[in-house]
Amino acid sequence: MRNRPIPEATVARLPIYLRSLLDMAETTGELTVSSEELARRAGVNAAKVRKDLSYLGSYGTRGVGYDVEYLLYQITRELGLTQDWPAALVGIGNLGRALASYKGFSERGFRISALFDVSDDVVGTETGGLTVRHLDELKEVVAEDNICIGIISTPPNSAQEVAERFVDAGVKSILNFAPSVVNVPPDVNVRKVDLSIELQILSFYQQRTQAIATAREANRRLGAQGQG
Amino acid sequence: MRNRPIPEATVARLPIYLRSLLDMAETTGELTVSSEELARRAGVNAAKVRKDLSYLGSYGTRGVGYDVEYLLYQITRELGLTQDWPAALVGIGNLGRALASYKGFSERGFRISALFDVSDDVVGTETGGLTVRHLDELKEVVAEDNICIGIISTPPNSAQEVAERFVDAGVKSILNFAPSVVNVPPDVNVRKVDLSIELQILSFYQQRTQAIATAREANRRLGAQGQG
DNA sequence: TAGATTGTTAATCGATTAACAATC
DNA sequence: TAGATTGTTAATCGATTAACAATC
Numbered sequence: 001m002r003n004r005p006i007p008e009a010t011v012a013r014l015p016i017y018l019r020s021l022l023d024m025a026e027t028t029g030e031l032t033v034s035s036e037e038l039a040r041r042a043g044v045n046a047a048k049v050r051k052d053l054s055y056l057g058s059y060g061t062r063g064v065g066y067d068v069e070y071l072l073y074q075i076t077r078e079l080g081l082t083q084d085w086p087a088a089l090v091g092i093g094n095l096g097r098a099l100a101s102y103k104g105f106s107e108r109g110f111r112i113s114a115l116f117d118v119s120d121d122v123v124g125t126e127t128g129g130l131t132v133r134h135l136d137e138l139k140e141v142v143a144e145d146n147i148c149i150g151i152i153s154t155p156p157n158s159a160q161e162v163a164e165r166f167v168d169a170g171v172k173s174i175l176n177f178a179p180s181v182v183n184v185p186p187d188v189n190v191r192k193v194d195l196s197i198e199l200q201i202l203s204f205y206q207q208r209t210q211a212i213a214t215a216r217e218a219n220r221r222l223g224a225q226g227q228g
Numbered sequence: 229m230r231n232r233p234i235p236e237a238t239v240a241r242l243p244i245y246l247r248s249l250l251d252m253a254e255t256t257g258e259l260t261v262s263s264e265e266l267a268r269r270a271g272v273n274a275a276k277v278r279k280d281l282s283y284l285g286s287y288g289t290r291g292v293g294y295d296v297e298y299l300l301y302q303i304t305r306e307l308g309l310t311q312d313w314p315a316a317l318v319g320i321g322n323l324g325r326a327l328a329s330y331k332g333f334s335e336r337g338f339r340i341s342a343l344f345d346v347s348d349d350v351v352g353t354e355t356g357g358l359t360v361r362h363l364d365e366l367k368e369v370v371a372e373d374n375i376c377i378g379i380i381s382t383p384p385n386s387a388q389e390v391a392e393r394f395v396d397a398g399v400k401s402i403l404n405f406a407p408s409v410v411n412v413p414p415d416v417n418v419r420k421v422d423l424s425i426e427l428q429i430l431s432f433y434q435q436r437t438q439a440i441a442t443a444r445e446a447n448r449r450l451g452a453q454g455q456g
Numbered sequence: 457t458a459g460a461t462t463g464t465t466a467a468t469c470g471a472t473t474a475a476c477a478a479t480c
Numbered sequence: 481t482a483g484a485t486t487g488t489t490a491a492t493c494g495a496t497t498a499a500c501a502a503t504c
Contacts, residue, residue, distance in 0.1 A: 063480035080435030098326035104424035173434040196332035200243040207308030291504040
């Protein structure tokens, strides 16, 4: 059913389906895929797959499944990946350099068209075929290159200022890799990736797992004692 | 109230509160913080802050707020950051090197104690003070160094195999930076960070924002025409 | 005591999922 | 027609948030 607004949770899963489908298209010869199979590959529930895909439209065939190529196209279009979104990257440290040459971006049609930093040690050097420019040139370059996505990979203290410069330059979408929250006007989309946060969450569950294992071990010993 | 299981959504926000509190402790002299202030800094709703913190225990004082240092300690403990969790990193490309020297990890008490790869070009080289070892040594090193967190930053095709090696070596927590889903036994915790996925979601919202702006512009012109 | 702010309740909202009629 | 699989409904579950009594 078209024209219902697509729920956030569904949008967040579309890239996962996309990758699973691309993987299928490359490795198997299958022309169609069932919700069951796609769910298995994406690691989710089959009912969820069908519900998610129903937000894009009725692209499946009952008794058959979904046409792989057609579904690929629809998801790509829905995500806006058929369009060109030039991006600028600010903060050329270790992470910035990794991002500048990250294949996953170009494979999905994203093009990083300018790099910025403030350090004299970095400005003027080359990374991934681009010369690093000074942050002061940001506004000018955004206008020239039609940049609409800003990527921040600075230290935490600089992230807010960089975000404000992006906003000032008219950029409406920001991807924030810095380990701090940035505040922007409500018409600007920000998404945050924090490598350390994910590790902290993992630590929580690791601790819980270990606590359970320890408790089980204690129970086992108690049981053995009772029997001995 | 203690001993309710902490909801996933709350666990995911604890690292954000932690960072806000650390930031406060450094920059302001305030000894206490209200849910209102913490919410503002973390970018969430104040009721949500109070509810989240109530899962850890009643650590606030009515009419006063939360003791910053005490709350910091409780969150740190809850997340398991008071313990040492040695980690191993597999896949020493651009991203792997960035992760190996990422400050955000060591600042939170995580220690990457071994690096692995399979390429002869990389094995034996040094990054961040560690010599890269061959993946075949993984099991042995995991046992020796008591490694309990595995980090994957390989190309997508190798991720599943590396995950299986980690599982085989007894690692129960895996952080996956590779752009593919890995399947593991149910007793293993996996968290996934996909840099490209976040960018795709941003693209979706960018497209929507632009569509709205275009529609508004069209309306404006229509209005002007009607009046002209 | 008066003002401030927590901790908790309860209403609401959104996401998940089993079930099944529709239909290829 | 019989078997397979979608698209949708409805029940359920979990997360959010306003409101307010409790209490510093």
